[in-house]
Amino acid sequence: MAPKPFPRRVISLSLLAAALSIAASASVAEARWYSPPSPVSAIVSEQLYASLFPHKDDAACPARGFYTYASFARATARFPRFGATGCPHTRKRQGAALPAQLSHHPTGGWATAPDGPYAWGLCYKEEITPASNYCDATDKQWPCYPGKSYHGRGPIQISWNFNYGPAGQALGFDGLRNPEVVANCSDTAFQTALWFWMTPRESKPSCHQAMVGEYRPGPADIAANRTAGFGLVTNIVNGGLECNRTGDARVSNRIGFYRRDCQALGVDVGPNLDCEHQLPF
Structure with missing residues (x-):
């Protein structure tokens, strides 16, 4: 007697289609919510970010609750070369330079402020x-x-x-x-900052180029003493008002934030901190 054949497993095409649809939907949802980590997160962690801006969410700051680390990380992820260019020391210096410049502009600190004048960055929108x-x-x-x-x-x-x-x-x-x-x-706010930081404009290099060794001064730059370093970043940001002058308080404030941030990141500040002897762009 011939053995009985195994019964065939019949799978409903409609059930299979439904299963595939559910799997595809899950994959799309996962892709939608997943955001790859920013390279800068290895340099400026959420804990370090909180320590650099300890009073940004105080009741005294109009921007309280606005400048979140999540928004900062998403903005830097949109510009993946930030925090991922150069040697570890170069990456850390840039990781210190951006928060320093961001601290200076919307700061709420003053000379005798609690925790010092450099603890009140990102206070204003x-x-x-x-x-x-x-x-x-x-x-x-x-x-x-x-x-x-x-x-x-x-x-x-x-x-x-x-x-x-x-x-x-x-x-x-x-x-x-x-x-x-x-x-x-807040996402747009940080993205505009990263856009400004990463984008060269006409005769100006980008702040990124100035900090990672990609800046190549032309004859006019050499004549104007525009040398790479944190001072050149200040020149790019606001050189017409702050550079080529002695003892400008705004420049000193930027440098103060940068020194603090470099110390927090465990890296030296590098050359050319100020733009006192640089002609503006």
């Missing part, structure tokens, strides 16, 4: 009493929108229509028609 609406009406590429102000907002205090326009174009928001988003969305 925007200028309290802007000197103007920061509209350069001569710029036809990035024209000002009626009724809008392009005063300093966010951790780098991005200003002027010729910065809001290209920043918005690069990051996916209308910087000319809706500049307020920089002070209303």
Whole structure:
């Protein structure tokens, strides 16, 4: 007698399709919520970030609750070369330089402040009493929108229509028609700071290039004594007002934040801290 054949397992095509659909949906959901870690997280951890900005969420700070580490990490992940360029010392110096510049602009500290003047970074989201609406009406590429102000907002205090326009174009928001988003969305605020940090503009190198050894001075830069280092970063950020002058308090404040941050990261500050003898761009 021939053996009986094993019964065939019949799988419903509809059940199989449903199972595949569920698996695909789970994969999409996982991809949507998963965010790859930023290279800078190995340098500026959440704990270190909290120690660099210990009073940012105090009741006295208008930006309390705004500048979260999660937003900072997401912004740096969007610019993956930040924190991932150069040797470990170079990466740490850049990891110190950005928080130092971010601390200076929206700081709420003063000489006798609790925990010292360098413990109150990221206290403000925007200028309290802007000197103007920061509209350069001569710029036809990035024209000002009626009724809008392009005063300093966010951790780098991005200003002027010729910065809001290209920043918005690069990051996916209308910087000319809706500049307020920089002070209303923490992710956008940090992204504008990283965009400014990483993007060379016309005759200026990027702050990133100045800190990681990618800056190549031309004849005009050499004549202007624009040498790489933290001082050149200050020149890029606000050289027209702070550089080529003796003992500027704003420059000293930036350096104070940078020294503190380098100490926290366990790295020396490197050369050329100030821009006292540099001509502005």
